[in-house]
Amino acid sequence: MIPVRFAGGFLAVGLLAACTPSAERVTGTVPVAATASQPPSETVTPLVEQVLPNAEGKTFTSAIVDFPPSARAVPHRHGEAFVYAYVLEGTFRSQLGGEPVRTYHQGENWVEPPGAHHVLTENTSRTEPAKLLVVFISNTGDEIKVDDPPG
Template identity: 60%
Template sequence: MVLVATIVGAGIAARGVLASPAPAETLRPLVREALPDVPGYGLTAAEVSFPPGAKAVPHRHGKAFLFVYVLAGSVHSQIEGEPVRTFRTGESWTEKPGDHHVLTENASARDVAKLLVVFIAPKGDALKVDDSPSEP
């Protein structure tokens, strides 16, 4: 939970009010297939849905190569060392193995954002590894 230190409204201050955590993304696998010409690797396609205001924890995708296509809405995205970019419906990007994804969030407070994410990854590897709380 997030601790809100001070809320000020109508001239009255309240301390120690707990707020609910921000919404998170959900991943729904669509396809999982071995790559016959690339031993040890597989393809996974998934729909990732971001409710209004949702933000992913900074993360990496290990040795996976990703292709990401925006199915609906828009998202802000940033790979470490690169500028923040906004991707809208019909736009796409790629991520290389080892990239540190420091920002992924729904750009809208009202509309759902949906992504098609295609992972090419070593079989058995985790598709997403969130940063630990102590990592930057």
């Protein structure tokens, strides 16, 4: 078992062998609760967390992020992680601090530089789910998602 760091603590997840002996596959889900006053939110399913052998102090993490219809992530940051997001299904509206809102469809992608403030991530459909593949290159041991404090 290894910990995968997400906002609010650790998720202990089991390891399964992947295609190569050096790769580790991580399974489990991290649902993000919604309240009556908030739209539904995303569910994160970690896939792989692997220390990079050729980049000292860096870790590769990937996850599938499922958004139910009308779901919206709370504004957040990914610390000093470099983030790559690829739209597997559906359509997303996304906005980083200081940039315009952009719409991304299945097969499109975006990147977030270290320290970026992700102020908007939402599934644009009221009837269909949407799904992202997200890849993080982070400092080993860092949390990879930190929600903004309320207020």
